[in-house]
Amino acid sequence: MVLTLVRYIREKGMKPGDKLPSIRTFATELGVSQSQVRSGCLRAAAMGVLKIVPRSGCYLADVTLSGIIGPFTLLFEAMYMNVQPPLIDLYELKTTLERGIAKRVAVIRTIEDLAELKRLLDAMETATEHAEMVRLDELFHEKLASSTRNPLFFSLMQVIHSMLRQSRLSYKDFVSEFPQSRKDHRALYEALRDQDALKAGDIAEQHSNRRKLLLVKNY
Structure with a gap:
């Protein structure tokens, strides 16, 4: 329902501070029950998308890019809350992202970025535990993502890592291939x-x- 509300807001061209229709009107317009709309509004408010004013109604919050990253990642993860994440789909997304990330970072990287990447590389040389190898690998790729200066790259990479982590920790040959x-x-x-x-x-x-x-072959 939250995604339906967000789609409605976008299609109507609503701006921060605009008031949404009443729950009854909303339910009729969307063809859903009032309880569904009410639940969706409460969740959207909890995510910072809407502001609920008692005895007045729901208003579109002043959402910034940094403010939507958390809710965005939660929605992404929620898609696979009760099912096994599709490894092939996740890695296709990761591959596309990482190629673009690497090309961008090569152009705008700083001495500080390189120093942190080098520190992580050196730490990898002495890692002996499976979990530590996975952790350092994630940190390296997340550092690359943050070096783009685009918070969405970093946020997406964190979500992908979260969804891949269990399969990587369960993959018996991860250590030998490190x-x-x-x-x-x-x-x-x-x-x-x-x-x-x-x-x-x-x-x-x-x-x-x-x-x-x-990973797909051996998981």
Whole structure:
């Protein structure tokens, strides 16, 4: 119902501060029950999309980009709350994102970005526990995402990692294949350092595709 409300708001071109129709009017217009509308409004208010004023009604909140990232990720995760996340779909999304992320970071990365990536690479060299390897791998890719200066990239990467984590922790060959991952990460780091956007994009895509094929095959 929340998505229906958001779609309605967008289609009507509503702006922050605009009042939504009454629950009865809304239910009639959308062809749903009043209880569904009421529940949707309460959830939207909890997510910061709407503001409910007692004895007055529901108003569209002044939502900024930073303010919608949390609700956006929650909605994304909720899609697969009761089902096994589709590994192939997730990795196809991850591969597409990471190629674009790598190309962008190669152009705008800072010395500080490179230093943090290098610190994570060095930590990977001494990691011996499966869970620690997964954690460092996630941190490396999330650092890449945050280096784009686009919070949606970072948010999406966190969601993808959350949904892939259990399969990666259950994958018995993750440890034995980690040296190849470290090698890929080093090559990507060097391309970013040299500001070679095309090479960085290619390495990121190949790395993600390799993980996809191995995980899907063995999970």
